[in-house]
Amino acid sequence: MDVLLLGVVKEGYLATGIPMIKITRCPTCGSKRIDKVRRDWFGSFQGKSYAVPALEFHQCPDCGEELYDRVAMRRIESSSPAYANRRRQKKSA
Numbered sequence: 218m219d220v221l222l223l224g225v226v227k228e229g230y231l232a233t234g235i236p237m238i239k240i241t242r243c244p245t246c247g248s249k250r251i252d253k254v255r256r257d258w259f260g261s262f263q264g265k266s267y268a269v270p271a272l273e274f275h276q277c278p279d280c281g282e283e284l285y286d287r288v289a290m291r292r293i294e295s296s297s298p299a300y301a302n303r304r305r306q307k308k309s310a
Contacts, residue, residue, distance in 0.1 A: 240275045243282050243284075245277065245282040248280065252277075254273070257269070257270050257271065257272070260296075267296050269292050272292055273288075
């Protein structure tokens with residue numbers, strides 16, 4: 218069963234149990250033109266730059282809004298210096 222919620226349609230689950238979603242509308246400008254893109258993503262935290270290679274996410278070509286699903290966010294978090302302490306704690310536990 219599909220559920221429409223703020224322009225996002227749930228469409229089942231990945232093999233990992235993570236829900237797959239299809240973005241149908243930009244939450245910022247309301248555009249129905251949403252592109253799925255894959256490219257290197259760059260961020261910074263407290264002056265430290267980092268990159269996530271070949272990150273897959275959705276982008277609105279009208280306003281530039283970037284939308285990240287759970288898989289993309291986990292990849293960003295795993296590369297971010299903001300979560301370095303958390304990763305060290307998990308390894309030592």
